[in-house]
Amino acid sequence: MGDISFSNGISNGNGFHGNGHSVGGAQRKSCWYEEEIEENLRWCFALNSILHTGATQFQDIQLLDTKPFGKALVIDGKLQSAEIDEFIYHESLVHPALLHNPNPKSIFIMGGGEGSTARELLRHNTVEKVVMCDIDEEVVDFCKSYLVVNSEAFCDPRLELIINDARAELERREECYDVIIGDLADPIEGGPCYQLYTKSFYEFTVKPRLNQDGVFVTQAGPAGVFSHTEVFSCIYNTLRQVFKYVVAYSAHIPSYADIWGWVMASDSPFLLNADEMDLRMKQRIKGENRFLDGKTFTSASTLSKAVRKSLDTETHVYTEGNARFIYGHGTAYKHNKA
Template identity: 65%
Template sequence: MGEAIMFPISLNYHDLNGAAPRNIKRPDDSWFEEVIDDDLKWSFALNSVLHRGISEYQDIVLLDTKRFGKALVIDGKMQSAESDEFIYHECLIHPALLSHPCPKTVFIMGGGEGSTAREALKHKSIEKVTMCDIDEEVVAFCREHLTANKEAFCNKLLELVINDAKIELEERKERFDIIVGDLADPVEGGPCYQLYTKSFYQHILKPKLNPAGIFVTQAGPAGVFTHQEVFSSIYNTIKQVFKYVVAYTTHVPSFADEWGWVMASDTPFCMEEEKMDKKIQETINGELLYLDGASFHSLTVLNKMVSSSLKNETHVYTEDNARFIHGHGVGKKESV
């Protein structure tokens, strides 16, 4: 999503680092405003700005919104909203785990808010979930303020690691059944665009998957007007590395767009509706709110424009030839 936030002076919030608030304006009402592109903005009304901090890597804000409840914003980009985050996180986690014959180990790249780990831990077969996030302040921020994930953070099956996921995977001897990319979108000056590159997928990530292992990643905006920003390129890059690749999308209201994910393996996926529904009943503790066999199948049926773009995409992510969505990370801002 975009880059700018507008806060009225009257709102009661504090900066975790004690710094003076930035980008303060005086609109008629209290609004969050996100610049999606140079000619497009998305905004919604606030009750208040609850907390704000600036880490070494990212600008972090927790909003209390009128429409979507608590919302986590990083580098000016909507990451997760209380009312609909289950849509994003169910789509990210459950298709991959349900497609695997018996997932026991999961490695999450990013995922600092804890929701991805929460969903993975619902699977009865899970023996260990490793969540690796580069930003300790984001993790601490979310542990304190996002109450929905307190149980996940306390679960004895969760291993929390603060490190660069690329370095962590390189140094680890173990392999995993599932590797998940719950990373921020690739923005110029952001901390993670190199984790979308062909060399990373091929030389670091794939060797850390067990036989029949599955990789799944969030892949950015996937709407009719936005899918060529990064979604089609991420899909094409992953196709260079894995034999079987599935792209799927759905609308996430707080993102104001269709969102995309890509799932990949060297083993064929079993995604029959009835089998998936049976596995949901047998292998998951609790109830999924959004996904079942039929709905997941429908998410993989892309409209003609998007499917054509994915089929014809030629761009491959490299360290020297990356695509970025609109906006800038802390690193870019500091260098200007």
């Protein structure tokens, strides 16, 4: 992850050039976040302040107060979630899988340290137990302290918080789950998570821990017309090698500057139509979703022609020795306008 750096109106070495001007002869500081999405493409927006920056045993972490997106959590230089639109990501990750299960009582979250996935799960009145397993205790403690929107979820007696590697924890446990959720960081080269996107992991660790009618769902990276070939298409194809029924879906998340993808898999067919999904939402979920309903999911799972064609013809299977990775990193820095 890039360091915070300072500039006086000249290039700061991170690809940003300021347009210097004065206001009453005084300097005015401007604070920015910049993420390199591709080699020749960067995403940049203004910050009110940098609330925290540091490093844990496993990863770098920043909490930014952004002008367009509110508070934003950045891990290993990749924006994980932003206050103004995280509901799109977390509703999409959680609710389709639970609604397609006939009676989801026990859930296992791989990752999910910020608590938002647990928050959405605990809105379901069928849920009796949620195990959230995140490898980084410092990130979890940090999110408990700073992300007050999830305070209630962290205090819910149905939530069991485990600090461990998700693979080791699933292999250690004997119980099975109705839904397993992969709320993991993106597969970044050198990062801690890429092995949890592999065929062997899905086949020998995840699937044996699912109950009958069990559903697995994972976040699957960028899913735009051009970006979906990074990891989205091969995660979809990898899960097709392991499960009988696999559904890919996507939605635009403004703070990510792209369409984002999820993949849901099961050995039981996904048969709910939009009206049936809406009915289950009314019966099961406390409060009203801001983003997801039956029609929205129908739209989300109707991918564009280009992406559908690519997924249908994808042959790459994600393995430890043949992995694909998300490109890029982000940098928060200050620029002094003279």
